[in-house]
Amino acid sequence: MAWNTFSVEGKTYRADFVPQKTWENLSPITQSYGMCFRSDGKILIVKGSDVWHLPGGTVEKGETPEQTLEREVWEEGTVKIGKKEMIGYQNIKEILPDGKTIDRGKQLRFVTLISEVCEHTKDPCIGKKMDRKFISPEEFSECLKWGPVGDAILNEALKVYDKWKSS
Numbered sequence: 001m002a003w004n005t006f007s008v009e010g011k012t013y014r015a016d017f018v019p020q021k022t023w024e025n026l027s028p029i030t031q032s033y034g035m036c037f038r039s040d041g042k043i044l045i046v047k048g049s050d051v052w053h054l055p056g057g058t059v060e061k062g063e064t065p066e067q068t069l070e071r072e073v074w075e076e077g078t079v080k081i082g083k084k085e086m087i088g089y090q091n092i093k094e095i096l097p098d099g100k101t102i103d104r105g106k107q108l109r110f111v112t113l114i115s116e117v118c119e120h121t122k123d124p125c126i127g128k129k130m131d132r133k134f135i136s137p138e139e140f141s142e143c144l145k146w147g148p149v150g151d152a153i154l155n156e157a158l159k160v161y162d163k164w165k166s167s
Contacts, residue, residue, distance in 0.1 A: 002152035005095070012095045013104065017152045019088040023065050023108055026089060030105030032056050032068040035157035036081060036112045041165075042134035043157075044114065045143060046076045048126055052133075052143045054109075057125075065108045073112070075123045077132045082115035083164060087156040090149065111157040113164065 003016040023029060033056025036044040045052045055076040059068045066084065073081055089108045093101040123130050135143055140154050 002148040004147040004149050014093045014095055014101070015107075015149050016091045016093075017088055017109070017149045018091060019152070019156055021086055023086060023089070023106075026106045026108075028105045029059055029065055029089075029108060030092075031058055031107040032065040032072065032110065033107065034069050034073055034081065034084070034110045034112045035087070035153065036073060036077070036079065036114050037157075037161050038114050038117070038134055041161070042136060043140060044073075044077050044079060044132060044134055047131040048076070048123065048128075052131075054144075066110075069108075069110055069112070075125060076130050078118045078120045079114045080116040080118065081112040084110050084112040085160050086110050087153070087160060109153050109156075111160040113161075 001016055001018060003014060005012060005014050033054045035054060044055060046055050047053070055073045056069060057072040059065055069084065070081060073079055087109050089106045091106055092104040094104050095101055120129055120132060122128055137154060137158060141150055144150050
């Protein structure tokens with residue numbers, strides 16, 4: 001299992017990536033993100049402020065994780081997705097000063113095939129266009145800087161993408 005730690009607003013978190021094909025029996029599911037491949041093998045990444053990331057976001061009330069993925073990929077990257085498959089999840093835990101942890105939920109990770117790249121529009125949540133670009137798998141680690149977790153997610157996604165390409 002790959003993991004790394006990171007800090008946000010003075011709090012420290014641990015993210016463990018767990019390969020898994022289904023989200024049944026996972027709780028709480030807080031977010032849904034996609035490693036979205038174009039037919040040429042390039043991966044969609046987006047940037048709303050100062051950091052590049054995969055498109056995705058918070059699961060809203062009444063949505064399935066797949067519906068969240070489709071909505072967020074559209075809002076952030078203005079692309080439509082076709083095939084999709086869950087490849088795992090990040091288990092997020094906040095690390096308290098005394099070393100104890102608090103479970104902050106599961107962030108699902110999917111691999112998708114982009115069916116259509118549309119004229120880029122504003123993300124309705126932030127009121128502006130997010131930057132978007134398509135990168136090669138070899139550029140992924142440099143652009144996202146997610147360490148072992150990013151490498152594990154990319155490796156799982158490439159397995160599925162390669163399977164789809166060969167079928």
